[in-house]
Amino acid sequence: MDGFEFATNEYVNDMTIVTLETAATETGTKDFIAVGTTIDRGEDLAVKGATYIFEIAEVVPDPAVSQRRWYRLRLRCRDDAKGPVTAVCGLNDYLVSSMGQKIFVRAFDSDERLVGVAFMDVGVYVTSLRTLKNLLLIGDAVKSISFVAFQEDPYKLVLLSKDTHRVCVTNAEFLFTESELRIVTGDEEGIVRVYEYNPQDPDSQDGRHLLLRTEFHGQREYRTSVVVAHRTKGDPPIPNSRLLTGSTNGSLASLTILDESAFKRLGLLQGQLIRNIQHTAALNPKAFRIVRNDYVLKPLTRGILDGNLLGEYEGLPINRQMEVTQQIGTDRVNVLRDWIEVRGAW
Known part of the structure; x- marks a missing residue:
């Protein structure tokens, strides 16, 4: 058991495990813990933020004391920001983080610093970041969701589609089956919405607008979620998925594809x-x-x-x-x- 003590005026907004490039392993990648924080500086100064990269390091036990292995957190990098870092996630061995209305894609250089490779201005205040392969889903507190693709040659974030209505999105997630992909969001009123990206549909304006397919009042605000893959006995290449969500009242809910x-x-x-x-x-x-x-x-x-x-x-x-x-x-x-x-x- 180990931990890290932040300053008394620093608060964690988001935390996730990300896979980043590193020279310390044979595969060239390793899992790290990424944390986005807000630093409160009082009522006279604007808040700031920071991005932390932690490594889970194995400690060699002392045979004279105990033979059991244990692990500790090792801070590898801290990157200060001019605003609160509201969301973090991993994308193709890069770190994606948000600062207010900006999205940054960074590479972990020499296991000691974050180097920016791409950025984009979206919405007003980013609340959620989710990735699927090279696709990025961005939830915003005012301008709903944006569907973005990331390319590496040259480095660029490309806006594929977005929701044109004003919705305070608190959480957004991908939900998929073998043949279809849907986008599920929750807002501050507890409403669950399902969107579709379909450039062939005339209502999507050549794919520029996401299509709202379903609305369901969950009666509770969903703040976090995780997608669980489900493989059947046939073991298909792409499994079905179930979305597990957690709400502010402590309850759990699931959304399953039938x-x-x-x-x-x-x-x-x-x-x-x-x-x-x-x-x-x-x-x-x-x-x-x-x-x-x-x-x-x-x-x-x-x-x-x-x-x-x-x-x-x-x-x-x-x-x-x-x-x-x-x-x-x-x-x-x-x-x-x-x-x-x-x-x-x-």
Whole structure:
């Protein structure tokens, strides 16, 4: 067990494990811990920030004392910034960090300093950074999300697409299957939105605008997330993924991709449960999840199912379960199999 003591006026905004280039290993890369901080200097001076790179170093034990290995944090680099470093992530052996509305891509030079190779101005205040291969997803507190690509020859960040509406994004993440890629965001009101990047769609203006496909009111603010890959027995080259999110009230939620047949069955089941089970406090479960959006003709509610509502099906008597499934043209076994696959451990 080891740690690092920051100054009393310095606060950690983001921390993640990144893979950076180094000459200390045979592979030429190594995992480091990257930390972005805010340094509070009082009400008369603007805040500053810093980026820290820590190495997890193995300590050789003393045979006379203990044979057990242990590790400690070794500070390899500190890079001061003119503003708070609000988010950090790794991208193709480079470090990506944000300072206010700016995005910087840096290389770890000689294991002792960060050297900038590319930058971009986006939004107003960056809150989230996520990467997938050479793709970068940027969440902003005012201007929603931006979808960016990074190229190395020459070094450049290229804006592929963005959301044109003003949304306070607190967290953004990639969600993928073997054939599709989606972008999932959460905002300060607890609304989960699913976007698609599709240059072939006329509404995307040749890919310049991200397409909003689904909105779902989670009723809690999601601040962090992690994507878990799921490989089946066939072991496909690209697994399905599940998104795990953590909220400010301490709860956890998951978003799982379903195949089309299971989604249709569970969607029909959800409709029957809304009409046939007792509503909590006489509140309609469907209206509870609807998001007001003045830019669309009708609510975009068809893309996400309510797992809390579907879980009520397990608690029904068997004869009621059979009655509900008969009304949607399927049987109880198929519905339970779909539901167990969704809520089960991966």
